[in-house]
Amino acid sequence: MSSSLDTIAAPNAAPASAGAASSRGLLASFRGVRLGDLLGVAPFLLFAVLFLVVPTLYLVVGAFLDAKGSLTLQNLADLGTPQILSSFWISIRVSAASAAFGCVAGLLIALAIIRGRLPAGIRSTVMTFSGVASNFAGIPLAFAFISTLGRLGLVTVLLKLYFGVDIYRAGFNLLSFWGLTITYCYFQIPLMILIIAPAIDGLRKEWTEAAATLGATPFQFWRFIGLPILWPNLLGTLSLLFANAFGAIATAYALTGSSLNIVPILLYAQIRGDVLNNPGLGAALALGMIVITAVANIVYLVIRTRAERWLK
Amino acid sequence: MKRGKPWAWIVFLLGAAYFLLPLIATVQFSLSIRRGTLSLDAYTNVLNSPQFQETFVFSLVVAVATIIVGLLLVVPAAYFVRLRAPQLRPIIEFVTLLPLIIPPIILVFGYIRMYNSSSILPLTNSTLGTNVLLTLAYVALALPYMYRAVDTGLRTIDVQTLTEAANILGANTPTILIRVIFPNIIVAALSGAFLTLAIVIGEFTIASLLNRPAFGVYMQNIGANRAFEPAALAVISFVITWAAMGMIQLLARFAPRTAPLTD
Numbered sequence: 357m358s359s360s361l362d363t364i365a366a367p368n369a370a371p372a373s374a375g376a377a378s379s380r381g382l383l384a385s386f387r388g389v390r391l392g393d394l395l396g397v398a399p400f401l402l403f404a405v406l407f408l409v410v411p412t413l414y415l416v417v418g419a420f421l422d423a424k425g426s427l428t429l430q431n432l433a434d435l436g437t438p439q440i441l442s443s444f445w446i447s448i449r450v451s452a453a454s455a456a457f458g459c460v461a462g463l464l465i466a467l468a469i470i471r472g473r474l475p476a477g478i479r480s481t482v483m484t485f486s487g488v489a490s491n492f493a494g495i496p497l498a499f500a501f502i503s504t505l506g507r508l509g510l511v512t513v514l515l516k517l518y519f520g521v522d523i524y525r526a527g528f529n530l531l532s533f534w535g536l537t538i539t540y541c542y543f544q545i546p547l548m549i550l551i552i553a554p555a556i557d558g559l560r561k562e563w564t565e566a567a568a569t570l571g572a573t574p575f576q577f578w579r580f581i582g583l584p585i586l587w588p589n590l591l592g593t594l595s596l597l598f599a600n601a602f603g604a605i606a607t608a609y610a611l612t613g614s615s616l617n618i619v620p621i622l623l624y625a626q627i628r629g630d631v632l633n634n635p636g637l638g639a640a641l642a643l644g645m646i647v648i649t650a651v652a653n654i655v656y657l658v659i660r661t662r663a664e665r666w667l668k
Numbered sequence: 669m670k671r672g673k674p675w676a677w678i679v680f681l682l683g684a685a686y687f688l689l690p691l692i693a694t695v696q697f698s699l700s701i702r703r704g705t706l707s708l709d710a711y712t713n714v715l716n717s718p719q720f721q722e723t724f725v726f727s728l729v730v731a732v733a734t735i736i737v738g739l740l741l742v743v744p745a746a747y748f749v750r751l752r753a754p755q756l757r758p759i760i761e762f763v764t765l766l767p768l769i770i771p772p773i774i775l776v777f778g779y780i781r782m783y784n785s786s787s788i789l790p791l792t793n794s795t796l797g798t799n800v801l802l803t804l805a806y807v808a809l810a811l812p813y814m815y816r817a818v819d820t821g822l823r824t825i826d827v828q829t830l831t832e833a834a835n836i837l838g839a840n841t842p843t844i845l846i847r848v849i850f851p852n853i854i855v856a857a858l859s860g861a862f863l864t865l866a867i868v869i870g871e872f873t874i875a876s877l878l879n880r881p882a883f884g885v886y887m888q889n890i891g892a893n894r895a896f897e898p899a900a901l902a903v904i905s906f907v908i909t910w911a912a913m914g915m916i917q918l919l920a921r922f923a924p925r926t927a928p929l930t931d
Contacts, residue, residue: 393748393751393752393753394753396744396745396747396748396841397744397745397748397749397753397756397760399740399741399744399745400741400742400744400745400760400763401745401759401763403741403804403807403808404763404766404811407775407779407804407805407807407808408763408766408767408770408775408808408811409766410778410782411775411777411778411779411781411782412766412770412774412775412778414778414781414782415774415777415778415781418781461683461686464679464683465679465680465683467676467679468675468676468677468679468680468683469676469680471676472672472673472675472676472677472679472680473671473672473673473676474672474676474677474680475672478680482680482683484913484917485687487913487916487917488906488909488910488913489687491863491866491867491909491912491913492905492906492909494870494871494872494884495870495872495884495887495888495891495901495905496870496887496901496902496905496906497902498891499694499887499891499898499899499901499902500690500691500693500694500899500902500906501690502891502898502899503690503693503694503696503697503698503899503902504689504690504693504694508697509693509697510689510692510693510696510697511689511693541686542686542687542690545683545686545687599768599769602771603771603772603773603774604771605771605772605773605872605873606871606872606873606884606888609872609888610872610887610888610891613892620771620773620873623773623777624773624873624877627773627776627777627780627877628877635781638777639781642774642777642778645771645773645774646770646771646774649769649770649771650769653765653768653769654769657765
């Protein structure tokens with residue numbers, strides 16, 4: 357999924373502890389209303405169970421069942437084919453590369469617009485654009501990059517025309533690891549900017565001034581103060597971006613068809629045809645994806661909670 | 669020292685090049701369907717195609733249904749959690765994070781297995797059932813954004829006082845929700861709605877695997893078969909996303925506040 361996680365990621369999860377205290381008093385005085393309250397929350401929870409939890413568990417359990425319904429580890433063992441292993445490997449590489457690039461580029465851009473003393477207005481323009489670009493994913497993004505870096509794309513043609521560089525002859529291919537990574541950065545970088553900007557705002561001016569007064573160079577400031585404070589945020593966002601890229605399929609599918617075997621595309625083909633005549637193997641593939649994205653997301657959530665303590 | 673730092677300019681300009689070049693290239697490509705001259709033919713081809721109109725309307729209807737169902741689920745839940753059941757908050761927050769942890773392709777795979785023709789609730793048996801399933805899948809996708817938007821809206825108003833005042837005037841809970849709470853958070857709810865629209869309108873994976881004639885599926889199909897029309901579609905999608913995000917920014921200015929911000 358490559359839609360805007362920014363609304364979620366923005367650290368605005370202020371728990372209503374004050375409200376909690378006063379409503380506990382209400383709860384005591386309105387004991388009879390409780391059933392009604394539960395009725396208000398019940399549809400939400402029922403929906404979550406039926407359309408989020410159970411379908412996922414169904415696949416997880418399915419990964420350990422054979423065609424007759426008895427327990428087996430064969431499905432997981434079947435993941436060991438060269439095709440499936442290589443698809444996991446390329447997915448991990450694309451996700452890691454686009455997350456790393458997105459992280460570094462996003463951080464630099466965020467630093468430039470917040471601390472680079474650029475003209476007023478640039479910051480809000482960049483933030484608005486980031487909101488749009490982080491949502492501009494899926495099929496249309498693939499079309500945009502085909503128009504840009506495809507064989508007849510504008511940049512490809514201009515480079516050939518004015519610089520005599522044929523990037524395709526030089527070995528570049530949009531339908532490859534690098535092509536996919538460059539394309540994914542289009543939603544990864546804006547996401548990074550949106551998430552890291554509040555953290556950079558949290559670096560107080562006083563710290564820079566105090567460090568400067570004590571004779572620190574800008575390098576020393578970043579090496580010993582800035583980066584150590586941002587570090588948890590950076591690591592957390594890195595894992596979030598990784599998960600974001602790992603689950604994405606539409607862009608890759610529109611870009612490469614099924615010529616680039618990343619995990620979601622393999623799973624897509626498997627669901628489309630149930631071609632392997634082995635429902636268990638599809639479920640095992642799904643389990644592999646769930647495990648990887650879940651681990652990445654949990655790392656993000658854990659680190660974010662810790663990071664928030666510092667940036668108040 | 670007001671002048672921008674040189675390194676900041678370099679980073680900014682490089683970034684601008686990376687983000688603007690694909691847009692320029694796409695616009696340029698979408699206009700060059702005729703050799704040697706610029707024309708809007710790619711756009712007229714797309715906009716006049718009955719398939720475009722049908723799939724776009726289909727996706728728009730599904731998006732509206734998603735928003736309505738999403739609000740019906742989220743508003744009461746967020747209201748009661750904030751007002752009287754804060755002990756449920758961790759559970760609800762965990763649920764709203766699930767769609768971010770579970771990729772859409774996993775979700776739809778689970779649905780296909782669980783709600784197929786031989787299951788207890790065979791939603792995929794009929795067109796209507798599949799459309800319902802598609803809508804519910806989108807509700808799941810939009811849940812994090814919808815919940816966060818509504819919860820932020822609730823935080824900016826004084827839920828406690830409004831509820832008590834309405835109670836004293838003799839309103840029951842549904843009345844309070846519909847006539848007091850909802851009108852006060854409508855701006856926040858709308859921004860959640862526009863975000864949902866931006867996410868749902870071009871969604872491909874779920875619609876494609878459920879075999880629904882959605883806009884995302886149509887775009888993929890055009891991408892595989894045409895040269896210039898996809899670029900036109902990309903420009904149209906970008907404008908839609910931009911419009912949806914622009915609406916959210918615009919709405920933020922009209923947010924009502926019945927109470928000073930307490931947190």
